[in-house]
Amino acid sequence: MAELKVLLAGADEHDLTQLDEYRAIGGYQSVAKARAMTPDDLIAELSQANLRGRGGAGFPMGRKASLIDRKSPKPKYLVVNADESEPGAFKDREVLARVPHRLIEGCLIAAHAIESTDVFIYIRGEYLTEYEILAAAVEQAREAGISGDVTITVHRGAGAYICGEETALLESLEGKRGQPRPRPPFPPIQGLYAAPTQINNVCTIATVPVILEEGAEAFTKTGVPSSPGTAIFSVSGNVVRPGNYELELGTPMRELLYEHAGGIADGRELKAVIPGGSSVPALTPDQIDVPLDYDSLGALGTFFGAASLIVVDDRCCMVQLAIRSTKFYAHESCGKCTPCRVGTRWMVQILESIENGTGTHADLDLLDSVGDNILGKVLCALGEFAVYPVASYLRHWRDEFVAHVEQGGCPFHGSSSLEGILAPSDMHAHTPAGEEALV
Amino acid sequence: MTSFYDEVQELRARYPEGSRSAALPALRLAQEKHGWLSREAIEETADALEVTPAFCYSVASFYDMLHLEPVGRHRIDVCTNLSCALSGARQVLEAFESELGIRAGETTPDGEITLRAVECLNGCGYANVVAVDDRYHEHVRAETVPEILRGIDGGT
Numbered sequence: 220m221a222e223l224k225v226l227l228a229g230a231d232e233h234d235l236t237q238l239d240e241y242r243a244i245g246g247y248q249s250v251a252k253a254r255a256m257t258p259d260d261l262i263a264e265l266s267q268a269n270l271r272g273r274g275g276a277g278f279p280m281g282r283k284a285s286l287i288d289r290k291s292p293k294p295k296y297l298v299v300n301a302d303e304s305e306p307g308a309f310k311d312r313e314v315l316a317r318v319p320h321r322l323i324e325g326c327l328i329a330a331h332a333i334e335s336t337d338v339f340i341y342i343r344g345e346y347l348t349e350y351e352i353l354a355a356a357v358e359q360a361r362e363a364g365i366s367g368d369v370t371i372t373v374h375r376g377a378g379a380y381i382c383g384e385e386t387a388l389l390e391s392l393e394g395k396r397g398q399p400r401p402r403p404p405f406p407p408i409q410g411l412y413a414a415p416t417q418i419n420n421v422c423t424i425a426t427v428p429v430i431l432e433e434g435a436e437a438f439t440k441t442g443v444p445s446s447p448g449t450a451i452f453s454v455s456g457n458v459v460r461p462g463n464y465e466l467e468l469g470t471p472m473r474e475l476l477y478e479h480a481g482g483i484a485d486g487r488e489l490k491a492v493i494p495g496g497s498s499v500p501a502l503t504p505d506q507i508d509v510p511l512d513y514d515s516l517g518a519l520g521t522f523f524g525a526a527s528l529i530v531v532d533d534r535c536c537m538v539q540l541a542i543r544s545t546k547f548y549a550h551e552s553c554g555k556c557t558p559c560r561v562g563t564r565w566m567v568q569i570l571e572s573i574e575n576g577t578g579t580h581a582d583l584d585l586l587d588s589v590g591d592n593i594l595g596k597v598l599c600a601l602g603e604f605a606v607y608p609v610a611s612y613l614r615h616w617r618d619e620f621v622a623h624v625e626q627g628g629c630p631f632h633g634s635s636s637l638e639g640i641l642a643p644s645d646m647h648a649h650t651p652a653g654e655e656a657l658v
Numbered sequence: 659m660t661s662f663y664d665e666v667q668e669l670r671a672r673y674p675e676g677s678r679s680a681a682l683p684a685l686r687l688a689q690e691k692h693g694w695l696s697r698e699a700i701e702e703t704a705d706a707l708e709v710t711p712a713f714c715y716s717v718a719s720f721y722d723m724l725h726l727e728p729v730g731r732h733r734i735d736v737c738t739n740l741s742c743a744l745s746g747a748r749q750v751l752e753a754f755e756s757e758l759g760i761r762a763g764e765t766t767p768d769g770e771i772t773l774r775a776v777e778c779l780n781g782c783g784y785a786n787v788v789a790v791d792d793r794y795h796e797h798v799r800a801e802t803v804p805e806i807l808r809g810i811d812g813g814t
Contacts, residue, residue: 294674306739306778344686344723345779347792372672377682378722380777394678396720412674455741455782462783497740497778529740529782543743547777553720640743641751641775646763 220474223441224465225429225449226422230317236352238359241320247365249431253328254367258289261332265427268435269447273310274300274383274420275495275524277446277513280427283417286407287333293414295335298392299326301342301353301421302376302383305496306547307527310451311421313463315342315349318425319356323371325424328431330369333417337370341388344377380551384599385418387553398553399599422451442468446512450526454480457487457532457636468512476507476530487532491615495524497544498604500611501531521611536635537616538623541609542570546642548605559602562593566609573620576628583620586613662691666706681707681717685724694725722776730765730772732810735789738775741782746799750786751775753803771810 224230233240241247253261266281287295299322303311314322326338340357342350350373357371374392381387382397389411391397410416426448430438439447446468452475455461459481466475472492476482483489491501494511500521502509509515513523531540549563569586572578590606597603613620622630629635660668666684673679684703685695692699695718697711704711718724734754738747754773755761765772781787784796788806795806 303780304778305780307741307782309780309782309784312780343780344721345789345792348794374679375682375686376721377686377724379720391682392679394681394717396717412677453783455785456744461741461785493740527782529744531744535744540740543738543740547739550777637743638748640748641738641762643738643775643777646761646775 220467220470222465222479223449223467225441226314226321226425226451227318227465228429235318235320236316236356238320238356238363238365241318245432246320246428247324249428250324250327250331250365252431253331256331258332258334261328264435265332265430268430268438269445270423270426270430270438271446271513272420273422273426273450273526275305275522277523280419280423283407283419284329284332286405287417288408288415289334291415294337294412295333296411296414296416297326297330297333297335297338298388298411298416298418299338299340299421299424300383300385300388300418301340301346301349302388303346303421303525304343304380304383305498305525305527306544307453307455307493307496307529308525309453309455310463310526312346312349313451314421314425315346315353319353320360321428322353322421322425323356323360323366325427326371327366327369328427329417329419329424333415335417336368338372339392339411340371340373341382341392342373342375343382344375350375379553380547381553381599381601384601387599388418389416396553398555399601401598443510443512445514446523450511452511453525453527454530455528456530457484457534458482458530459484466511469510469515472502472507472509472511472528475511475528480530483530483532485532487534489530490533490535491531491537491540491612493529493531493608495522496527497529497547498522498600498607499524500607501615503615532636534631534634534636536574536629536631536637537612537619538570538574538629539631539635539637539640541612542567542574543637543640543642544608545570545605546644548601550642550644552601552605556597556599556602558593558596559605562589562602563605565589566605570609573623574629576623576626578624580621580624583613583617583624662687662702663706666703670707678707678709678713681709681714682721685714685718689724693731694728696728728765728769730770732771732791733789734771734773734806735776735779736762736774737777737779737781737785737787737789739778739782741778742785742787745785747786749800750788750798750803753800754788754807757803757807 270280271277386400387397593602669680688699786798
């Protein structure tokens with residue numbers, strides 16, 4: 220099946236960062252349509268479309284909007300999560316840089332649904348170019364009077380993966396350290412500035428104008444019934460043509476990897492696919508006929524996540540992959556919950572001992588046990604994101620872990636594609652004198 | 659010329675009264691002015707935000723893009739997360755280290771360039787990704803490293 224450009228429609232032919240060009244292809248007609256509807260009818264339309272959150276959790280967007288207490292005397296807030304930081308993901312970036320007005324139109328429609336006049340777009344600090352494009356587009360929409368009484372504020376992060384977690388994002392937006400909040404209360408009840416708040420991913424909000432344009436019923440005819448619509452799939456790693464591909468949900472993973480992305484690079488063999496960004500359990504080559512939708516991936520014990528596929532070929536040592544992945548989550552742990560703060564570091568130590576040949580069979584069980592003691596015992600999903608992939612590598616490639624133990628070192632003998640890769644937590648130059656780094 | 663204090667008041671006006679939401683933009687502004695967040699910069703920001711320096715320090719210490727130690731006039735951030743790692747990030751980082759004569763995490767002796775390995779910059783499909791003063795360079799290979807260095811104003 221060919222790509223189906225819905226979110227990215229028109230972006231190849233036009234410069235859609237410009238208001239006139241976006242308008243010339245029918246842009247901002249959906250918001251006019253939405254504003255002619257009552258918020259209740261609009262929410263009903265969005266609910267009927269069954270648009271599932273593209274940030275990772277897959278929660279239906281319409282239902283999220285229905286949870287907002289619109290009768291609250293407090294202001295209602297819409298917050299767009301543009302803190303794209305999941306390793307492997309680069310879909311939001313493409314929307315921000317190429318179709319910013321579609322995102323802004325989605326914001327205005329969603330704001331009308333929850334009777335909000337204050338929208339915040341939290342964009343990760345590293346996305347400087349994308350910030351400039353988005354901020355200019357927001358200004359164009361304001362000057363043209365399209366925004367009406369809605370104020371859209373683009374707020375830049377400053378480098379912290381955890382701020383993509385919705386409550387950490389709210390803390391960061393309030394000017395604090397980005398540490399997750401306990402739930403309940405959930406954001407629709409008490410979110411930003413303790414007021415009712417709807418939080419959605421960039422791609423979720425940018426899909427909203429499409430639903431209004433074609434109607435919820437037509438929208439549900441694309442994709443699969445349980446996950447309608449299209450998604451921008453980010454493919455990276457050892458494939459011939461890495462990049463973003465917008466496809467209908469339910470497209471087989473094999474088709475994405477072998478037809479669109481051109482298959483495995485350099486004539487190598489496929490070893491693993493991490494299907495939703497580095498935080499989800501990996502799949503083995505015999506599992507890649509799975510349709511790319513929330514429920515089908517869920518049935519295999521993994522997640523749709525951020526629709527971001529990292530493809531790993533047979534040159535890669537899975538223990539090294541686990542080390543590099545875990546160092547990331549250890550580095551990004553906010554430190555609030557002990558099981559995550561300490562457990563992720565402990566996992567790195569166990570994995571390093573396995574890799575360097577001092578690990579024992581008992582360490583393999585210890586690794587699982589440390590993971591089990593993080594799962595479900597932390598405030599947010601970051602700790603789980605550290606555990607899920609490693610547990611899956613250990614399950615599917617256990618022989619390789621065992622070989623490390625029995626051979627007293629890495630069976631790749633220095634030829635793994637990840638050999639010697641340096642993680643930021645390995646840099647000691649900035650550690651204050653007399654203080655040892657934690658990892 | 660608008661003073662730092664006035665610029666911070668403009669930032670504060672974008673957010674509800676009484677909130678501290680202007681903290682990150684104000685700290686970024688202070689960093690742009692001072693190059694890094696020295697004690698003086700933190701105190702100046704705290705004054706303008708009407709919060710304690712301790713609060714500003716606590717916030718600044720949480721975020722990777724806010725520097726509590728001096729950094730070079732230019733910053734080179736090399737992504738070494740999974741997708742870049744699978745695509746030769748080690749060779750790219752080593753090429754920068756050898757061209758600059760420093761290790762990742764260090765600054766050149768003339769104070770011009772700080773080289774860091776960083777976590778995912780989310781350009782995974784365009785590996786290798788290197789950010790020079792927050793501008794992304796994509797499809798970087800060890801062989802193209804000298805060209806990137808030549809493009810840096812005052813580079814070696």
